[in-house]
Amino acid sequence: DIQMTQSPASLSASLGETISIECxxxxxxxxxxxxxxxxxxxxxxxxxxxxxxxxxxxPSRFSGSGSGTQYSLKISSMQPEDExxxxxxxxxxxxxxxxxxxxxxxx
Amino acid sequence: xxxxxxxxxxxxxxxxxxxxxxxxxxxSLTSNSVHWVRQPPGKGLEWVGAIWSGGSTDYNSxxxxxxxxxxxxSKSQVFLKMNSLQTEDTAIYFCTRSVLWVTPGAFDYWGQxxxxxxxx
Numbered sequence: 389d390i391q392m393t394q395s396p397a398s399l400s401a402s403l404g405e406t407i408s409i410e411c412x413x414x415x416x417x418x419x420x421x422x423x424x425x426x427x428x429x430x431x432x433x434x435x436x437x438x439x440x441x442x443x444x445x446x447p448s449r450f451s452g453s454g455s456g457t458q459y460s461l462k463i464s465s466m467q468p469e470d471e472x473x474x475x476x477x478x479x480x481x482x483x484x485x486x487x488x489x490x491x492x493x494x495x
Numbered sequence: 496x497x498x499x500x501x502x503x504x505x506x507x508x509x510x511x512x513x514x515x516x517x518x519x520x521x522x523s524l525t526s527n528s529v530h531w532v533r534q535p536p537g538k539g540l541e542w543v544g545a546i547w548s549g550g551s552t553d554y555n556s557x558x559x560x561x562x563x564x565x566x567x568x569s570k571s572q573v574f575l576k577m578n579s580l581q582t583e584d585t586a587i588y589f590c591t592r593s594v595l596w597v598t599p600g601a602f603d604y605w606g607q608x609x610x611x612x613x614x615x
Contacts, residue, residue: 431608432540438598475539477602479600479601482553482556483542487539
């Protein structure tokens with residue numbers, strides 16, 4: 389199985405700060421990479437697919453980049469509503485796998 | 496609009512079989528894939544398996560021997576059956592959609608999830 393290693397596990401950011409979350413795949417996944425945000429008690433919401441394509445309705449302060457085995461999610465200008473858990477997910481090989489998650493809090 | 500809704504028992508005894516239903520609306524099962532993803536309390540997400548638009552299935556290899564996913568297109572329902580349940584199967588079970596030509600490999604709509612507890 390492809391292992392997805394996310395870092396950091398937790399992050400505290402100030403209002404307006406730019407933050408990045410990293411996702412490292414155990415082998416190349418050819419940009420078959422998605423990012424999700426999950427708030428407490430809610431279902432995950434798709435933010436980015438195909439490593440860098442913004443899902444409809446998602447604010448433009450979210451962006452994704454990367455290739456091969458290394459990918460990142462950037463939030464430019466942290467907002468209060470961005471608090472939550474973030475997960476990466478690969479769909480290059482079965483079984484599709486998720487990263488362990490990053491908890492993002494407002495400082 | 497697109498909606499998915501899971502239903503099923505909240506409590507299952509160890510070694511018994513779990514049966515969940517995902518009822519969808521706003522899209523066709525014959526042109527979209529539906530997946531099951533689970534999340535143990537306070538932990539991360541695990542892909543369980545999928546049924547594709549043509550009716551074929553793929554399962555997480557770690558669960559394959561205990562798992563079956565099927566559907567009834569006339570009722571817009573997808574079914575998950577998992578046998579020999581153990582306490583480690585306690586989780587929120589989500590059904591979710593992936594559309595190959597819209598968001599390939601990603602899940603664009605999710606159900607609210609159903610909490611399943613395995614306990615005697």
